[in-house]
Amino acid sequence: MAGKTIAIDEQETVIQISRNDDVCRVYSSDTRMRNRLAKLYADKLARVYRQDGEPIAEEYEIDRRLLSFRKMLPKRREISEDERQELRERMLALREAQGM
Secondary structure: OOOOOOOHHHOOEEEEOOOOOOOEEEOOOOOOOOHHHHHHHHHHHHEEEEEOOOOEEEEEEEEHHHOOOOOOOOOOOOOHHHHHHHHHHHHHHHHHHHOO
């Protein structure tokens, strides 16, 4: 992905799902999302939006079954400083045993 970029606070990703077909359209001007979409769905690129001849956004058409939603974020594991030290020592011993 090369070309111009839009200011970070103006970058967006829009997902459009129609009830009548099995296609999900994903438009993105967000550079991180464009990179991710390009890696995952290079063969699904439907349109490139340009400004002054340079790409600024892309649209992909993917199977709607590839889109999923999660109910909640996984909980972060809270560990005490003692547990952290014990894990650190265990990893150090493991690395030494493997010759790292």
